[in-house]
Amino acid sequence: MDKVRVGVLGIGRGQSMIHYAKQAGNAQLVAICDYYEEGLQNLKRELNDPSITYYLSFDDFINHPMDAVVLANYATEHAPFAMKALKKGLHVFSEVLPVQTLKEAIELIETIEETHKIYAYGENYCYMPAVREMKRLYQEGKLGSFEYGEGEYIHNCEPIWADITYGDKHHWRNRMYATFYSTHSIGPLISITQLKPVSVVGFELPYWSRAKRMGKLWGTAGIEMITLENGAIIKSVHGDLGKNSIWFSIYGSKGRIESAREDAQCGDIERVYVNLDSEEGKHDSTVATYEPKELHHECAKDFGHGGSDYYAMYHFIEKILGHDAEIIDIYQALDMFLPGLFAYRSILDGNQPKKIPNLRYKEERDLYRHDVACTDPKIAQDQLLPCYSKGNPEVSQEVYESLKMTYESKKKAHQ
Numbered sequence: 027m028d029k030v031r032v033g034v035l036g037i038g039r040g041q042s043m044i045h046y047a048k049q050a051g052n053a054q055l056v057a058i059c060d061y062y063e064e065g066l067q068n069l070k071r072e073l074n075d076p077s078i079t080y081y082l083s084f085d086d087f088i089n090h091p092m093d094a095v096v097l098a099n100y101a102t103e104h105a106p107f108a109m110k111a112l113k114k115g116l117h118v119f120s121e122v123l124p125v126q127t128l129k130e131a132i133e134l135i136e137t138i139e140e141t142h143k144i145y146a147y148g149e150n151y152c153y154m155p156a157v158r159e160m161k162r163l164y165q166e167g168k169l170g171s172f173e174y175g176e177g178e179y180i181h182n183c184e185p186i187w188a189d190i191t192y193g194d195k196h197h198w199r200n201r202m203y204a205t206f207y208s209t210h211s212i213g214p215l216i217s218i219t220q221l222k223p224v225s226v227v228g229f230e231l232p233y234w235s236r237a238k239r240m241g242k243l244w245g246t247a248g249i250e251m252i253t254l255e256n257g258a259i260i261k262s263v264h265g266d267l268g269k270n271s272i273w274f275s276i277y278g279s280k281g282r283i284e285s286a287r288e289d290a291q292c293g294d295i296e297r298v299y300v301n302l303d304s305e306e307g308k309h310d311s312t313v314a315t316y317e318p319k320e321l322h323h324e325c326a327k328d329f330g331h332g333g334s335d336y337y338a339m340y341h342f343i344e345k346i347l348g349h350d351a352e353i354i355d356i357y358q359a360l361d362m363f364l365p366g367l368f369a370y371r372s373i374l375d376g377n378q379p380k381k382i383p384n385l386r387y388k389e390e391r392d393l394y395r396h397d398v399a400c401t402d403p404k405i406a407q408d409q410l411l412p413c414y415s416k417g418n419p420e421v422s423q424e425v426y427e428s429l430k431m432t433y434e435s436k437k438k439a440h441q
């Protein structure tokens with residue numbers, strides 16, 4: 027096989043992977059699925075490529091002759107779709123987040139172990155150039171032993187909330203909890219250090235006016251303080267604070283490496299600042315700053331999120347082809363996700379620390395096989411959690427109606 031035949035579920039975010047599969051030399055786009063019929067028809071006209079088959083139903087889509095699927099459907103529904111695809115013999119690339127509950131996490135792990143198919147978690151922030159450079163330097167021993175790190179993914183989504191929730195009060199983006207969407211800030215630190223999380227304390231920022239205007243039911247932002255297996259601590263913060271920030275900083279026994287803050291004058295999130303001693307305790311560092319460039323930089327630079335959207339897919343496809351590749355497997359995906367899940371349990375329990383299980387071990391899985399606690403009523407049933415720790419806020423129907431009108435009028439303007 028010299029090209030992997032790829033199908034994509036979901037035509038919102040999925041357009042990035044559609045773009046990859048059409049551009050890249052190692053993949054061929056063969057099928058697209060979305061039950062949003064109008065959008066699918068528009069995309070069909072736009073792509074104007076008779077070699078692609080379009081599906082409204084996922085069950086029909088996974089019968090298409092292909093090797094791999096990209097799951098860019100709702101963030102709370104990846105695991106059941108991943109399991110169906112794996113059982114059909116397909117490799118799976120899953121958008122964030124990997125699962126919604128612990129029960130799903132265990133079932134997904136066991137399906138991957140049984141089917142021996144490739145599962146890659148699409149945490150693209152791990153493939154950002156600054157993060158990859160931090161990983162390279164850390165793994166070469168330049169930072170020494172890892173002591174502390176910080177990750178931020180602050181995205182004030184208020185200006186785009188109508189576009190991404192369509193005024194639907196039940197959209198997953200309205201019904202998460204503050205520490206759910208946590209892997210953009212935690213993931214890169216886990217990927218750099220390859221250390222496992224062992225416990226977490228969670229915090230939630232209050233339900234301020236921005237959240238109310240947006241019609242979401244959860245606190246403004248979430249914070250996780252995570253202890254790693256070597257005793258180091260990482261702080262992760264993510265949510266809808268006033269100004270955007272994608273930023274990572276790591277401290278080790280020989281110094282510090284960090285990416286540029288978005289407000290910094292001399293560059294953007296792709297720049298790194300490296301402040302490292304030649305030996306531990308020597309205090310002889312000078313600060314170097316540069317924009318690292320990865321292999322394939324020219325192809326990647328037109329892709330989103332600092333080119334990371336290209337690399338996440340590139341590594342998945344190369345792995346299927348049996349070449350050297352760095353994917354995020356299900357165990358590491360859960361090292362990135364479970365701190366957020368348990369941080370919310372910590373918040374609900376007055377910020378008490380919570381132990382994070384290592385689901386690589388069967389005995390640890392057995393403790394959580396029936397744990398469906400989450401904020402999604404369809405899944406959680408009698409284990410339903412509130413979206414906000416102080417109880418679901420009341421949002422007037424007018425908020426959603428106004429967002430819906432904005433969404434509809436923008437859609438009309440694009441036609």
Ligand SMILES: NC(=O)c1ccc[n+]([C@@H]2O[C@H](COP(=O)([O-])OP(=O)(O)OC[C@H]3O[C@@H](n4cnc5c(N)ncnc54)[C@H](O)[C@@H]3O)[C@@H](O)[C@H]2O)c1
Nearest residue numbers: 036037038039060061062084098099100101121122123150
């Ligand atoms: N990694 C990133 O940087 C990044 C950025 C944006 C979104 N995302 C992720 O991408 C995913 C999709 O987000 P989105 O922004 O496109 O919004 P979304 O979740 O509203 O869109 C999902 C799309 O999938 C379709 N869909 C859902 N279930 C389906 C089903 N059963 N059958 C057929 N079609 C179905 C919907 O019609 C919709 O077009 C989410 O998981 C989100 O977390 C990731």
